[in-house]
Amino acid sequence: MKRTLITLVTLALLLSTLACERRGGGGGGGDDTGPIKVGIYGDLSGQTSSFGQSTKNGAVMAIDEINAAGGINGRKVEYVMEDDQGQPAQAATVVTKLINQDRVHAVLGEVASTNSLAAAPKAQEAKVPMITPSSTNPKVTQVGDYIFRVCFTDDFQGAVAAKFASNTLKAKKAAILGDFNSDYSKGMSQYFVQEFTAAGGQIVERQTYTQTDADFKGQLTAIRAAAPDVIFVPGYYGQVGVIAKQAKELGITAPLLGGDGWDAPQLWDLGGAALNGAYMVNHYSVDDPSPAVQKFVAAYKAKYGGTAPDAIAALGYDAMNVLADAIRRAGTTESAKLRDAIAQTKNFAGVTGAISINESRDAVKPAVVFELRDRKFVYKETIQPPGAPATAAASPGASPAAPASSPAVMPSNTAAGAEGGAAGSSANANAAGASGGAAGNTNR
Amino acid sequence: MDTFVQQLINGLTVGSIYALIALGYTMVYGILRLINFAHGDVYMIGAFAGFFLAHGLGFAAEPSVVGLGVTLVGSMAVAAVIGMAIERFAYRPVRKYARMTTLITAIGVSLLIENLGVVIFGNAPRAFPGLMENQTYPLFGNAAISKTQLLIFGVSVALMLLLQWIIYHTKVGTAMRAVSFNLNSAKLMGINTDAIIVFTFALGSALAAAGGVLTAQYNPTIYPLMGIITGLKAFVAAVLGGIGNIPGAVLGGLLIGAAETLVVGYGQVVGIPSTYRDAVAFAILILVLLFRPAGLLGTTVQEKV
Numbered sequence: 001m002k003r004t005l006i007t008l009v010t011l012a013l014l015l016s017t018l019a020c021e022r023r024g025g026g027g028g029g030g031d032d033t034g035p036i037k038v039g040i041y042g043d044l045s046g047q048t049s050s051f052g053q054s055t056k057n058g059a060v061m062a063i064d065e066i067n068a069a070g071g072i073n074g075r076k077v078e079y080v081m082e083d084d085q086g087q088p089a090q091a092a093t094v095v096t097k098l099i100n101q102d103r104v105h106a107v108l109g110e111v112a113s114t115n116s117l118a119a120a121p122k123a124q125e126a127k128v129p130m131i132t133p134s135s136t137n138p139k140v141t142q143v144g145d146y147i148f149r150v151c152f153t154d155d156f157q158g159a160v161a162a163k164f165a166s167n168t169l170k171a172k173k174a175a176i177l178g179d180f181n182s183d184y185s186k187g188m189s190q191y192f193v194q195e196f197t198a199a200g201g202q203i204v205e206r207q208t209y210t211q212t213d214a215d216f217k218g219q220l221t222a223i224r225a226a227a228p229d230v231i232f233v234p235g236y237y238g239q240v241g242v243i244a245k246q247a248k249e250l251g252i253t254a255p256l257l258g259g260d261g262w263d264a265p266q267l268w269d270l271g272g273a274a275l276n277g278a279y280m281v282n283h284y285s286v287d288d289p290s291p292a293v294q295k296f297v298a299a300y301k302a303k304y305g306g307t308a309p310d311a312i313a314a315l316g317y318d319a320m321n322v323l324a325d326a327i328r329r330a331g332t333t334e335s336a337k338l339r340d341a342i343a344q345t346k347n348f349a350g351v352t353g354a355i356s357i358n359e360s361r362d363a364v365k366p367a368v369v370f371e372l373r374d375r376k377f378v379y380k381e382t383i384q385p386p387g388a389p390a391t392a393a394a395s396p397g398a399s400p401a402a403p404a405s406s407p408a409v410m411p412s413n414t415a416a417g418a419e420g421g422a423a424g425s426s427a428n429a430n431a432a433g434a435s436g437g438a439a440g441n442t443n444r
Numbered sequence: 445m446d447t448f449v450q451q452l453i454n455g456l457t458v459g460s461i462y463a464l465i466a467l468g469y470t471m472v473y474g475i476l477r478l479i480n481f482a483h484g485d486v487y488m489i490g491a492f493a494g495f496f497l498a499h500g501l502g503f504a505a506e507p508s509v510v511g512l513g514v515t516l517v518g519s520m521a522v523a524a525v526i527g528m529a530i531e532r533f534a535y536r537p538v539r540k541y542a543r544m545t546t547l548i549t550a551i552g553v554s555l556l557i558e559n560l561g562v563v564i565f566g567n568a569p570r571a572f573p574g575l576m577e578n579q580t581y582p583l584f585g586n587a588a589i590s591k592t593q594l595l596i597f598g599v600s601v602a603l604m605l606l607l608q609w610i611i612y613h614t615k616v617g618t619a620m621r622a623v624s625f626n627l628n629s630a631k632l633m634g635i636n637t638d639a640i641i642v643f644t645f646a647l648g649s650a651l652a653a654a655g656g657v658l659t660a661q662y663n664p665t666i667y668p669l670m671g672i673i674t675g676l677k678a679f680v681a682a683v684l685g686g687i688g689n690i691p692g693a694v695l696g697g698l699l700i701g702a703a704e705t706l707v708v709g710y711g712q713v714v715g716i717p718s719t720y721r722d723a724v725a726f727a728i729l730i731l732v733l734l735f736r737p738a739g740l741l742g743t744t745v746q747e748k749v
Contacts, residue, residue, distance in 0.1 A: 047667075049568035085567060180719045208719050212673060214663045217454040218708030219718055224586060225447045238569050242663050249590040250450070251580050269571035270664055 032332050036072060038063070038079045038323065039098030041109040041119065046086030047211050047238050050264035051111035051312050055133055056081055058316025059108055061303055062324070072327050080104060088118035095119040099126045105333040106131065108319050111312055112236070113137035113154075113184040120147045129339045133319035134283075134312050136260065137187040141361040146335075148342050148361045150319045150350065151283055152385065154184065157259050158191025160281050160367045160383045161232060165257055166199040168369075168381070169279070171229035175205040175254075177219055177243065179235040182211075188234035188259055204228050209239065216243050217250060224252050236261045241270025248274040255279060263310045268375045278372045283311040284352040285368050285379050296351040311352065318350035446585030451709040452702060457593045457662065459701020460600035464655035465678035466685070466693035467607060468648030474624040474688040475644050477543065481550040482530055483652055484675015485557040486523050490653020491666045492565065494519035495572050504573035512575040512661075516599070519657050520650035527649025528642050536638070554675075561668030569667040572660035596658045603654055604694055607647070611690065620644060624688070677704075677725040684732050686742020695740060700725050 040059050042052030063077045071077060080102045082094035091110055098104050099122065107123050107130040110116045116135040123130035124144030132140055132147070136154045141147050165171045174196055179185035193203055205226035207219035220243070223231060231247070233240055233256050240262050247256065256278040263282055268275065286297055286308050296317065300309040309317070322345055327333055330341035348355040353365040366384045370377035465487055472480045497518045498504045503511030534553045538545045576595065582588045611617035622630040623640050631637050659674075660666055681700045685692025704725060708718040732739065 045562075045566045045568055047567070047569060049566070180717075208717060210719055210722075213721070214659060214665070214670070214674070215454070215458050215705070218451060218705040218721070221447055221450045221454060222709050222712075222718075224450075238665060241571070242665055245664070249578055249580055249588075249592065251582070251586070251588050266569075266571060272574070 032334075033075065035076045035078045036327060036333055037102060037104045038077060038320070039082065039095070039102060039104035039107045039109075040079055041082045041084050041091060041094045041098065041107065042111060043086035043115070044081075044083040046084075048086045048112055048236050050237065050266055050310075051134070052083065052086075054264075054310055054312035055109065055111055055316035057300070057304055058133070058309065058313035058318075059320040061300060062317045062320035064303075065299075066320075066324050072324050073331060077324070084110065084115060084119075086112065086115065088115050091115035091119040092122055095122045095130075099123065099128050104128065105327075105335070106323055106338065108133060108316070108323065110135060112182065113140055113187070114182055116140045117143070117183060120144070123147065127335045127339075129323075129335060129342055131319045131323055131342065133315035134260065135184070137183045138360075138362070139183065139187070145343075145361070146339055148357060150322050150355050150357075150363045151260075151315055151352070152365045152367060153362050154187040154259075155191045156385050157281055157367060158188045158234070159195040160369070161188070161234075161257055161259060162192045162195030162199065162201075163383065164279065164281070164369050164381075165230045165232070166196060166201050169230055169255065169257075171201060173202050173204045173226075173228045174230050174232055175207070175223040175226055175228035176203060176232045177207050177209065177216070177223060177235075178233075179239065180208040180210050182235065182261075184259075184261060185234045189232070192232050192234070209235075209243075211236070211239060213239070216246050220247050220250050220252060224250055228254050230254055231256050233258045234261065237264040237267040238270070241267045241272075241275070244271040244274040244278060260311055263312055265307075265310070275372045276374065279380070280370050280372065280377070281367050282370060282377070283365070283367070284314050285370070285377070286310070287379065292349065293351050314350075314352050318348075318352050318355060321350065322348055322355055446583075446587040447709070449583070449587040451705050453587070453589055453593060454709075455702035455705030456698055457596050457701070458705060459681075459698035460596050461655045461659050461697075462674070462678045462681045462701050463694045463697025464600055464603065464651045464658075465675065466682040466697045467604070467690065468652045469679050469682040470685070470687055470690060470693040471620075471644050471648050473682070474690075475620060475627070475641060476535075476539075476546075478535065478546050479550065479679070479687075480535075480645075480648075481547075481675070481679075482534075482553040482557060483648065484671035484678065485554050485561070486527055486530075486649045486671070487652040487656045487674060487678075488561065488666075488668060488671035489526055489557070490519045490523040490649075490656030491572065491660050491670065492561070492656075492668075493522040493653065494657040494660060495570060495666060497522075498573050498575060503575055507573070507575045507577060509576065512595075515575060516654060516657050519653045523649040523653030523656075524646040527645040531642055531645040536641075558669055558672065565668050567667055567669065569665045572664040572666050574661065574664065576661065592661050596662060599654065599658060603651060607651070607690070610647070616640070616643060673722060677722075680725045680729040680732075684728060684739055686739025689739065689741050689743075692739055692741035700728065703728065 042055045043049050044052040063079055067076050080098060082098060084091040084094050095107060098107060107128055111134040113135040116132045117140055120130060120140060120143040124146050127146055130147050132149045134151050136151055136157055138153045138155055141149055165174060176189050178189045205223045207223055209216055209219055231254050233243055240258060244256055258280045260282050262280045297309060325348055326338060326341035330337045343357055345357045355363045358364055364385050366382050368382050369380045371380050468483050472478055494515045498515045503515060530553055534549050535546060538549050579591045580588045619635045619640050622635060623637055627637055677700055681696035682693045685696030704721050707716060707724045708721045711718060
């Protein structure tokens with residue numbers, strides 16, 4: 001009896017020490033000295049693995065550049081990359097691990113909004129700042145004041161798509177084919193419907209699919225029967241490529257329209273020529289002629305064997321740089337001060353545009369619309385968000401001669417080399433202000 | 445009307461694939477009374493084998509009918525070997541034990557193959573190369589049939605006829621039927637039952653691999669866990685038709701494919717969202733087991749004393 005009691009008490013004590021987790025300000029070695037530890041989580045091996053890989057590439061490139069320049073305030077940056085396999089439950093688990101075991105000062109990730117939504121509460125609870133580079137669903141930053149993003153949100157992106165559909169494509173009837181399990185897809189559909197119907201359009205058919213579906217012809221046949229002018233497919237590249245292919249097989253001629261979830265090289269592997277004539281909304285153009293973007297593109301290609309950076313990689317790069325800038329300004333990695341410094345980011349010159357964090361911890365940035373043709377993204381137009389920073393609106397008359405970027409020249413540019421993006425500089429309201437062609441279509 | 449026909453064509457295409465896989469389930473059950481849960485993963489292996497063959501032999505770069513044929517036959521051969529290996533190393537040692545043991549072994553093999561696939565290939569979806577350029581042939585109104593769909597129908601029908609011929613017009617087939625009636629009596633008649641069992645596994649696996657390569661022409665996304673849901677639905681198809689019954693497997697496959705696609709296409713009229721497509725197969729399973737457990741074409745002759 002006595003021995004049992006002793007064993008039980010010892011066990012209880014041991015277990016209670018294990019249960020103790022240091023909460024609050026997940027500070028690593030120290031808040032003012034020692035290496036800065038950044039946790040990055042993303043999908044490296046699952047259905048959306050292109051996103052995780054791109055984010056990692058962008059963020060790691062930023063980290064290497066920072067370290068080569070001597071670190072931040074003399075401190076080197078170290079990172080820990082975790083694979084969440086594209087599963088929300090895994091996302092929450094790896095973020096918990098990054099915070100408690102690796103003791104990171106901040107977390108970068110994820111791309112898919114569903115995964116960010118699963119992991120954000122963990123970061124918020126532990127008061128570790130989290131910056132999502134590419135999650136666009138508005139709910140992500142609503143989780144708490146430690147969660148930030150450096151991209152635009154779906155209420156803007158869905159509206160951009162709807163405006164493009166009704167103004168440029170002159171569509172009166174639209175059908176929606178959404179991903180049932182993705183918060184990103186649901187949010188996009190919701191905002192698209194709102195804006196499209198407000199512009200006088202009609203939604204003639206709504207269908208959904210799941211990421212494990214092999215066959216979309218059932219949904220597409222029903223959509224075809226409703227004869228829409230445009231089909232909105234706010235899903236991820238793994239399914240969109242196949243949807244495009246199967247839509248072509250069914251003889252559907254209405255163009256497909258989608259968002260940044262399409263942005264991956266595998267999209268072309270899966271969809272091939274069926275994607276020609278589709279449109280997508282995205283964060284930045286790799287053909288943007290502004291010097292900052294081209295420098296980034298060249299450096300990325302040199303580092304990663306000739307692959308061009310997609311928007312996800314560019315956002316990963318920007319997110320890391322925003323974090324670094326905030327650490328520099330705060331002078332410390334202490335979590336509350338760091339959080340405040342991130343929240344005060346104003347007009348940070350990122351490769352995806354000027355990043356300013358507003359009161360809801362989102363970034364207000366323009367969107368670019370592309371047409372897909374022959375494995376290239378051909379620039380169509382830029383759409384500024386409401387309340388864009390003054391640098392974008394100020395320059396029409398004063399823009400230094402950048403004649404190639406005048407809208408009139410755009411069509412021939414796209415014909416000539418399918419290089420596109422000549423006026424894409426307007427997408428990049430760089431703080432330097434030298435970007436010409438802010439005359440680029442302000443569709444609002 | 446033309447939409448209905450289109451949905452039916454789509455459904456029968458998917459159904460032919462289920463039929464090919466269901467044949468494997470049904471044949472193995474017929475001779476061994478074993479539900480080979482690893483069969484869905486052999487389908488996945490066939491798709492991956494086709495993927496590597498197509499890229500390795502250069503067919504991905506220039507699609508051709510010859511390329512398609514070689515990939516198909518090649519992947520069928522690889523899957524047949526894997527099927528035989530599974531039988532030899534996982535099922536034969538436990539054949540003498542209780543039925544439950546073999547069932548659990550089957551589940552174990554399935555999980556092993558799936559996770560080995562994730563470790564070796566990574567769970568990221570890959571794009572299977574298109575080996576035949578597609579074309580759509582309009583039928584009437586809006587209904588159209590594509591070359592890929594015709595290919596799937598054609599190859600499935602051809603393989604099923606081949607199977608029919610093997611089982612009813614060759615010595616091996618007669619031996620297979622004998623073993624399915626009574627294993628011990630067949631042994632007494634001088635049939636090498638082990639060889640026949642191996643042959644059956646090889647045959648079933650080859651059919652599943654053909655299904656894998658054909659599906660990949662239709663939907664080019666392949667990934668290591670693709671066999672789970674498709675395998676389960678094919679199993680339901682085999683049960684629906686009467687497990688152990690070969691025409692039943694074909695009928696079951698086509699019915700499940702058609703039901704699934706019609707629910708996706710028309711379900712919204714009755715308030716069933718299209719994401720219930722997978723639930724359709726399992727709902728059918730429950731109904732079959734409740735009302736006609738022997739399956740549509742099954743008979744109670746299967747019961748042995």
